[in-house]
Amino acid sequence: MLLLLTIGALATPGFLSTPSIVALLTSMSFIGCVAVGMTFITLSGNIMSLCLGVTLSASSLIFISGLAFGIVPALVLAIGFGIAITACQGFLVGYLQANPIIVSISALALMLGTADLITGGQRIYPPGDGLDILTGNLFGVPVEVIFLISSVGIGQVILSYTRFGLRIYMVGTNLNAAQAAGVSIWRTITGSYMLAGLFAAIAGILLSARYGSGDMELGIGYDYDAIAAVLVGGTAIHGGEGSVLRTLLGVAVVSVIQVVLLLHGFSQQMQYLMTGLIVLTVIMLHSMGEEHS
Amino acid sequence: MIFLKMITHESIRPFTVLFGAIVVLGLVDRGNGNFLSVATAFSVLQLFSTLGLVSLALSLSLIVRGFDLSVAGMLSLAGCVAVLTGAEHPWLGLGAGLVLGLVAGILQGLIITQLKIPPLGVTLGGLLTFQGLSYALTEGQTIAYPHYNLALVLTKPIGGFLSYRSIITLGVFLLIFLVMSYTRVGRDVMATGSDQHASRIAGVHTDRILIGVFATAGLLTALAGVLLSYSLAAASPVALSDVLVPAAAAAIIGGVSLGGGKGNPLGVAAGVLTLCILRSGLNAVGTSPFVHEIVTGAVLLLVAILDAPSLPRRLISWRLRARRI
Numbered sequence: 007m008l009l010l011l012t013i014g015a016l017a018t019p020g021f022l023s024t025p026s027i028v029a030l031l032t033s034m035s036f037i038g039c040v041a042v043g044m045t046f047i048t049l050s051g052n053i054m055s056l057c058l059g060v061t062l063s064a065s066s067l068i069f070i071s072g073l074a075f076g077i078v079p080a081l082v083l084a085i086g087f088g089i090a091i092t093a094c095q096g097f098l099v100g101y102l103q104a105n106p107i108i109v110s111i112s113a114l115a116l117m118l119g120t121a122d123l124i125t126g127g128q129r130i131y132p133p134g135d136g137l138d139i140l141t142g143n144l145f146g147v148p149v150e151v152i153f154l155i156s157s158v159g160i161g162q163v164i165l166s167y168t169r170f171g172l173r174i175y176m177v178g179t180n181l182n183a184a185q186a187a188g189v190s191i192w193r194t195i196t197g198s199y200m201l202a203g204l205f206a207a208i209a210g211i212l213l214s215a216r217y218g219s220g221d222m223e224l225g226i227g228y229d230y231d232a233i234a235a236v237l238v239g240g241t242a243i244h245g246g247e248g249s250v251l252r253t254l255l256g257v258a259v260v261s262v263i264q265v266v267l268l269l270h271g272f273s274q275q276m277q278y279l280m281t282g283l284i285v286l287t288v289i290m291l292h293s294m295g296e297e298h299s
Numbered sequence: 300m301i302f303l304k305m306i307t308h309e310s311i312r313p314f315t316v317l318f319g320a321i322v323v324l325g326l327v328d329r330g331n332g333n334f335l336s337v338a339t340a341f342s343v344l345q346l347f348s349t350l351g352l353v354s355l356a357l358s359l360s361l362i363v364r365g366f367d368l369s370v371a372g373m374l375s376l377a378g379c380v381a382v383l384t385g386a387e388h389p390w391l392g393l394g395a396g397l398v399l400g401l402v403a404g405i406l407q408g409l410i411i412t413q414l415k416i417p418p419l420g421v422t423l424g425g426l427l428t429f430q431g432l433s434y435a436l437t438e439g440q441t442i443a444y445p446h447y448n449l450a451l452v453l454t455k456p457i458g459g460f461l462s463y464r465s466i467i468t469l470g471v472f473l474l475i476f477l478v479m480s481y482t483r484v485g486r487d488v489m490a491t492g493s494d495q496h497a498s499r500i501a502g503v504h505t506d507r508i509l510i511g512v513f514a515t516a517g518l519l520t521a522l523a524g525v526l527l528s529y530s531l532a533a534a535s536p537v538a539l540s541d542v543l544v545p546a547a548a549a550a551i552i553g554g555v556s557l558g559g560g561k562g563n564p565l566g567v568a569a570g571v572l573t574l575c576i577l578r579s580g581l582n583a584v585g586t587s588p589f590v591h592e593i594v595t596g597a598v599l600l601l602v603a604i605l606d607a608p609s610l611p612r613r614l615i616s617w618r619l620r621a622r623r624i
Contacts, residue, residue, distance in 0.1 A: 054419075098603070098607070101609070101613065102604060102608075102610050102613060104603045104604055104607035105557045105603055105606070107547070108548075109603050111543075111544050112603060114544060115544055115548070115592050115596030115599065116592075116593055116596035119590065119594075122589040123587065123589040123590070230423070233423060234427065243420050244417060273435075273438070274439065275435045275536075276431075278430060279432055279435045282424060282425075282426075282427030282431040283424075285424050286421070286424025286427070289416065290424075
């Protein structure tokens with residue numbers, strides 16, 4: 007599958023041009039950050055959150071309006087907001103064992119309603135410029151890509167080399183066994199959700215910097231793209247198995263497919279269809295492989 | 300206390316919530332006649348027709364422990380297909396939409412049961428595929444349906460608060476209720492949802508049941524999509540995709556348990572009605588449209604907390620701690 011994709015990509019004229027690679031990496035970064043966050047939720051056994059896209063949008067609003075106080079307070083506010091929102095959900099899911107999907111859906115509705123009530127459904131713009139730091143290049147690499155790489159790095163280090171990471175795997179594999187082993191379930195799950203909020207907020211900040219505005223529509227569709235990337239990367243949907251690096255691979259696969267289709271002149275609409283079919287195929291292939299092994 | 304226990308009992312709770320919503324909105328309205336009117340009842344039932352069948356489809360899949368995410372995609376896809384194929388003959392469009400829903404549901408059911416893949420993964424792929432298909436078919440445009448008179452017929456008030464569309468929807472609810480309550484198939488579905496392994500040992504063809512449930516879910520959603528597109532005289536790949544949140548909310552408020560094996564079409568109907576009444580009622584008493592989103596979210600969050608398996612245990616430990624202090 008990967009081989010086919012690589013051959014397909016390399017055989018596409020224009021794929022290896024610098025602008026196309028840069029565009030690919032940038033778009034990967036936004037989905038990537040959200041997908042890294044989603045990985046933690048999936049790994050901890052809570053399948054997926056349907057509100058990371060909205061968390062992203064809301065963080066972008068907070069970031070842009072926080073710019074009035076300067077860029078550092080804005081960053082702190084937006085990231086703090088993202089973490090706080092998902093921490094509440096994680097607490098409900100972990101402490102009371104409330105259903106994760108329903109909690110995320112209600113958070114989605116609450117945030118959409120509140121944000122629209124406050125902004126009146128309008129897009130908001132930053133008071134001045136100063137966002138260039140977040141959109142430029144560092145050593146010839148777009149800032150977004152640097153953020154993606156650090157997110158993946160931090161995420162993978164947390165998962166592989168900390169006790170907390172180990173606990174996430176334990177809770178995701180078998181909740182009762184983890185509890186018997188003395189793991190605090192609610193702390194672990196709340197922690198995973200907080201990380202998801204952190205990475206969604208980072209994606210929100212990057213997106214609002216790129217578009218120069220904050221908007222509740224920025225994050226539409228990111229939940230599905232992110233969970234698609236997580237699953238395509240091979241993280242098990244029931245939790246306990248997978249990694250952030252696999253998610254990065256999943257993000258790469260989904261994004262490369264989209265770029266290749268674009269370069270072959272498929273319309274945006276056909277791309278949606280192909281993405282769906284490919285996600286379905288990859289999920290089926292994975293599960294069949296699992297069954298045989 | 301006994302009364303409290305009775306009205307909060309699982310099977311009664313959806314109706315208690317519904318009643319509560321009506322009373323609260325009636326009080327907010329204070330007899331101005333904006334809320335408790337035939338016009339509100341009509342608009343509630345119109346909303347009910349859009350949301351109800353989707354929520355019912357989702358509930359059936361939840362009962363067998365499969366969260367059918369693809370309903371959101373099928374709703375718009377069936378609408379687009381019906382409008383595209385039914386330009387000459389509305390019945391042809393209806394048939395095409397329904398067959399599509401049925402086939403898509405059977406395919407998803409086959410993938411889930413034969414390849415043993417978690418339903419959420421399969422239906423996520425289904426959702427993306429159906430959405431992609433409807434974008435590809437319509438090229439991302441909203442398509443107008445030439446038979447405006449059909450829209451008028453479908454949504455014409457009958458007896459004040461009913462319409463053909465809501466009559467069809469209510470009829471389907473009644474049918475599913477009868478099947479689920481009084482037939483062997485219904486019992487087998489509940490058994491499969493409670494414990495798939497035990498049911499298989501007891502002789503239930505669980506694979507067939509699962510395929511049947513996903514096929515029915517596809518069919519119901521497709522029917523909702525076709526009816527909606529016909530009565531709007533338009534189909535669009537985008538506008539209909541926000542249905543997942545209220546549909547899931549209605550199912551959960553309606554007493555469908557996410558652990559499977561619990562739920563009843565009448566409860567789901569009460570759940571959908573609660574949401575529709577909140578929406579129309581809040582409109583009727585003149586609150587901002589954003590408020591109903593917040594109210595929906597708050598109600599859903601409340602039900603999620605009340606339904607949480609660890610809540611009783613946590614409450615008891617709090618009480619003990621309080622006593623010790």
